[in-house]
Amino acid sequence: MRWVDQSPRLPLQPVAAVAGRDAQLDAVLAAASDTARDADGITVAIERAALDAALAHLGQHADEQGGLLLGEVFAEDDDPAATRVILVTQAVPSRDFDSTGMSLRMEAGVWSDARARLGARELVVGWYHSHPDLGAFFSGIDRRTQRAFFPHAYSVGWVVDPLRGEAAVFVGAESGDPARVVYCDGAVPPAGGAAAGGVDGCGAEGAGA
Numbered sequence: 001m002r003w004v005d006q007s008p009r010l011p012l013q014p015v016a017a018v019a020g021r022d023a024q025l026d027a028v029l030a031a032a033s034d035t036a037r038d039a040d041g042i043t044v045a046i047e048r049a050a051l052d053a054a055l056a057h058l059g060q061h062a063d064e065q066g067g068l069l070l071g072e073v074f075a076e077d078d079d080p081a082a083t084r085v086i087l088v089t090q091a092v093p094s095r096d097f098d099s100t101g102m103s104l105r106m107e108a109g110v111w112s113d114a115r116a117r118l119g120a121r122e123l124v125v126g127w128y129h130s131h132p133d134l135g136a137f138f139s140g141i142d143r144r145t146q147r148a149f150f151p152h153a154y155s156v157g158w159v160v161d162p163l164r165g166e167a168a169v170f171v172g173a174e175s176g177d178p179a180r181v182v183y184c185d186g187a188v189p190p191a192g193g194a195a196a197g198g199v200d201g202c203g204a205e206g207a208g209a
């Protein structure tokens with residue numbers, strides 16, 4: 001077997017390893033039924049550092065901006081297709097951003113920035129971008145970009161409208177809705193999401209959009 005035939009090993013973690021990573025995430029997962037926890041969809045948990053970094057970046061610009069998301073992936077049987085929880089730990093801003101669905105232009109340095117910041121258990125889990133005053137939704141272009149560049153079960157697309165204070169999260173090649181979105185560490189998501197029924201102050205949303 002030539003080395004090129006071997007896919008790079010992803011630093012996936014067993015689902016049980018998510019326990020204790022964040023008290024609020026633990027509470028949300030404990031509140032979910034065992035069935036939901038084991039198989040019914042994907043939980044996306046966004047750490048405060050990632051939220052703060054993304055909002056600080058996007059809030060400074062009137063035009064569309066974006067970057068990469070780093071995080072940890074918890075999956076059954078070491079199988080990325082059986083991803084259960086994605087913990088988004090870092091947002092890496094790009095100074096240059098243009099997404100057309102056919103191409104995704106980011107400043108070249110954002111990929112090396114991302115690699116340099118990857119911890120041992122982290123990988124690039126997706127991307128984020130802004131829709132200034134357009135609302136937080138995934139356009140047809142966004143769906144094509146997700147399918148072309150972030151097609152894994154653990155791939156996260158996070159869109160924020162910093163002017164209207166809205167955010168939405170999508171997962172997987174088909175930009176599906178995660179089963180639940182958890183903002184960790186007392187992070188306050190943009191929007192009305194802050195008032196969503198949280199657990200111990202954690203803004204947990206059903207992420208219906």
Ligand SMILES: [Zn+2]
Pocket residue numbers: 129130131137138139142159
């Ligand atoms: Zn968009």
